[in-house]
Amino acid sequence: MASEATTESSKDRRLTRKQKKELGRQMWSGSPGLDVVHRDAAGIDIGSREHYVAVGPDRASQPVRVFECFTTDLHRLAEWLKECRIKTVVMQSTGVYWIPVYDVLEQHGFDVWLVNARDTRNLPGRKSDVQESQRLLKLHTYGLLRKSFRPTPEIRALRTCWRERAEYVDQGRRSMVGLIGGYHRSKHSPANSGIHRYPG
Helix, strand or coil, X not given: CHHXXXXXXXXXXXXXXXXXXXXXXXHHCCCCCCCCCCCCEEEEECCCCEEEEEECCCCCCCCEEEEECCHHHHHHHHHHHHHCCCCEEEEECCCCCHHHHHHHHHHCCCEEXXXXXXXXXXXXXXXXXXXXXXXXXXXXXXXXXXXXXXXXXXXXXXXXXXXXXXXXHHXXXXXXXXXXXXXXXXXXXXXXXXCCCCCC
């Protein structure tokens, strides 16, 4: 029963091609008729070599900029967003490339929204990296995205220590098994059993 209800609800959330087209036309129109939820927002399209960052056209003369993935570039990205008076940033969880961007922006005090790419797959748009960052900005501005859970920095640090401890315990266990096995093999070897074998 529960699985059937879940399937039905997921079907209800799925947009038809006509609904996608209509929602896309409405979003990209001058007055979409939607309530603005996040006014000071930015959208980032995460890549393996560079990130496309989009802000509103009223925030910068060049509303879409490209930044490389080095740490200095990420701090420049954060400073530019501050100059644009941005308070909240949205990005997709693409591989592991989003993690440094998320951490740097979080350090600079931004409200960072991490969204699952599967949640945006059913929404209209997406033709290029530039348009993808603008699309994320639009969706976030009108509150059409769902924020993924990520633990606080303190919990993430604790989880890292716990994983390292588990690895050290596992390494110690395997070392002890190897030592015990070596001891038993040497104990029952012919050299220690009192049996001497002579050639011929």
